[in-house]
Amino acid sequence: MSVFKDAGHLFRFAGLFVLAFLVFLVVRHYVVPKSFGQYGHYRGNAIGEIAARPVKFAGHQSCESCHTDVLELKKDGKHAHVNCEACHGALAKHADDPTSEIPVKPDTAVLCIRCHAISAARPKTFPQVAAEEHSSGMPCQTCHKPHSPAMDAGGAK
Amino acid sequence: MNISRRQMLILLPAAAVAWKSVLAGTPEASPNYKMSEHWWGMLIDIPKCIGCGNCVRACQTENDVPDGLFRTWVERYHVTDENMVSPEVISPDGGKQGFPAVAKEDEGKYFFVPKMCNQCADSPCTQVCPVGATFISPDGVVLVDQKYCLGCAYCVQACPYGCRYIHPQKEVADKCTLCYHRITKGLTTACCEACPTGARQLVDLKDPKDPIHEFLKTHPVQVLKPQMATGAKAFYNGLDGSVR
Numbered sequence: 001m002s003v004f005k006d007a008g009h010l011f012r013f014a015g016l017f018v019l020a021f022l023v024f025l026v027v028r029h030y031v032v033p034k035s036f037g038q039y040g041h042y043r044g045n046a047i048g049e050i051a052a053r054p055v056k057f058a059g060h061q062s063c064e065s066c067h068t069d070v071l072e073l074k075k076d077g078k079h080a081h082v083n084c085e086a087c088h089g090a091l092a093k094h095a096d097d098p099t100s101e102i103p104v105k106p107d108t109a110v111l112c113i114r115c116h117a118i119s120a121a122r123p124k125t126f127p128q129v130a131a132e133e134h135s136s137g138m139p140c141q142t143c144h145k146p147h148s149p150a151m152d153a154g155g156a157k
Numbered sequence: 158m159n160i161s162r163r164q165m166l167i168l169l170p171a172a173a174v175a176w177k178s179v180l181a182g183t184p185e186a187s188p189n190y191k192m193s194e195h196w197w198g199m200l201i202d203i204p205k206c207i208g209c210g211n212c213v214r215a216c217q218t219e220n221d222v223p224d225g226l227f228r229t230w231v232e233r234y235h236v237t238d239e240n241m242v243s244p245e246v247i248s249p250d251g252g253k254q255g256f257p258a259v260a261k262e263d264e265g266k267y268f269f270v271p272k273m274c275n276q277c278a279d280s281p282c283t284q285v286c287p288v289g290a291t292f293i294s295p296d297g298v299v300l301v302d303q304k305y306c307l308g309c310a311y312c313v314q315a316c317p318y319g320c321r322y323i324h325p326q327k328e329v330a331d332k333c334t335l336c337y338h339r340i341t342k343g344l345t346t347a348c349c350e351a352c353p354t355g356a357r358q359l360v361d362l363k364d365p366k367d368p369i370h371e372f373l374k375t376h377p378v379q380v381l382k383p384q385m386a387t388g389a390k391a392f393y394n395g396l397d398g399s400v401r
Binding site for chain 1: 190192204205206207208209210211215218219233235255256258259260261263267268269289290291292293294295300302304305334337338339341342344345347350351352353354355
């Protein structure tokens with residue numbers, strides 16, 4: 001006598017199971033993004049999408065390719081290693097097309113103080129001034145040129 | 158063409174692999190950038206930080222970070238002789254507008270600590286994600302796939318450094334990407350670009366010419382919460398023991 005006698009209901013159940021598994025495979029094929037698992041348990045294409053976001057800060061190399069005069073001015077000064085956009089702000093648009101966005105000159109009354117206002121919390125070696133005592137309200141650029149702030153004997157440099 | 162069963166069985170897996178690479182497409186936006194050649198990190202030089210907040214503003218501009226939330230922020234520590242264990246820490250608006258001045262006669266020491274995602278190599282935040290929406294890229298940057306993120310905020314809780322937040326409009330997890338869209342184009346991060354004193358430097362640990370290797374050998378460098386073994390890649394030079 002066959003052991004499979006009266007086992008038809010088991011075969012039908014197994015058939016259903018196989019069918020469900022096939023449906024699962026088909027659904028999975030369409031639902032799981034193609035790049036999932038390319039590098040690990042995540043969507044590989046997400047990396048490219050994040051890398052494609054727009055840039056707002058052009059980077060000092062872009063600035064220096066045109067503004068060589070400023071680079072020359074900065075070269076020997078104390079601000080030689082301060083990047084352009086640290087003071088002038090994000091200017092990638094201007095770097096892409098100089099006419100599309102004309103940068104405004106930063107207000108030295110706000111700008112200089114941000115770094116150079118006296119505070120015991122700042123590193124001791126960093127040049128700091130109490131603005132009122134130092135200049136009695138005069139704008140910083142009366143005496144200091146922001147691109148090369150050290151003063152010459154002849155006054156403003 | 159006549160293909161035997163044996164030949165077919167050999168060809169099938171090869172065809173499957175080829176088809177898979179076709180479906181995957183081209184993932185990288187920058188053609189000359191090879192992920193396998195980089196392993197990114199950040200060097201933060203505490204004695205150079207003046208607390209101007211340039212990095213915080215630059216980050217907000219570059220990455221459209223909502224007001225009141227931060228991918229990077231600056232803390233000011235005030236450590237006195239009597240209170241070495243729980244120092245006074247302030248970070249008004251993340252240090253975006255700088256810090257209140259301190260008169261010389263105040264006792265104790267002050268210093269600034271810029272904070273950001275530590276780009277951990279064994280990151281707790283990526284381990285807890287239930288859907289694979291956050292991950293460490295092959296070049297060592299912890300990123301969020303915002304199309305895949307459910308906004309469950311499990312990762313926000315898991316980050317030991319408090320570097321993640323839920324974006325109020327997009328309702329997905331958001332964090333520092335180490336300006337991935339910039340570094341893959343050969344630029345530095347927005348915070349490094351805007352830092353006037355060079356207190357922050359992007360480092361590539363796989364680049365043998367990167368000065369970081371010499372720096373790590375010759376300076377007292379720490380990572381935050383080393384006891385958590387997160388494999389943090391934000392290296393702090395001259396970090397005070399009171400910083401948490």
